[in-house]
Amino acid sequence: MDNDRPVYVLGAGGHAKVVVSTLVAAGASVKAVLDDDPARTGGEILGVPITGPLSDLPSAGNIRAIIAVGNNHTRQKIAERFPNAELITAIHPRAIIDPSAKI
Numbered sequence: 001m002d003n004d005r006p007v008y009v010l011g012a013g014g015h016a017k018v019v020v021s022t023l024v025a026a027g028a029s030v031k032a033v034l035d036d037d038p039a040r041t042g043g044e045i046l047g048v049p050i051t052g053p054l055s056d057l058p059s060a061g062n063i064r065a066i067i068a069v070g071n072n073h074t075r076q077k078i079a080e081r082f083p084n085a086e087l088i089t090a091i092h093p094r095a096i097i098d099p100s101a102k103i
Contacts, residue, residue: 009045025092
């Protein structure tokens with residue numbers, strides 16, 4: 001994982017806590033968590049601020065993001081909203097992955 005560029009986490013539900021924890025364990029810099037629920041703005045997940053709606057994801061530059069939503073359909077819809085973002089995966093550094101697995 002390219003740890004020199006910050007990552008935006010899209011979604012602030014229960015899955016986001018696991019994603020933020022995994023990114024931090026992997027040495028990534030998590031810039032912010034974004035969520036369309038205005039009640040979550042101003043909160044935080046493991047010290048990372050929830051700064052606003054998904055539309056606040058910067059559109060310029062080399063943006064990295066990860067979608068922290070468990071529902072496959074919703075995750076696909078979010079991915080379609082941000083065709084220019086580099087969507088990444090997060091693998092915990094202590095995870096054991098079978099050599100035949102494709103990620």
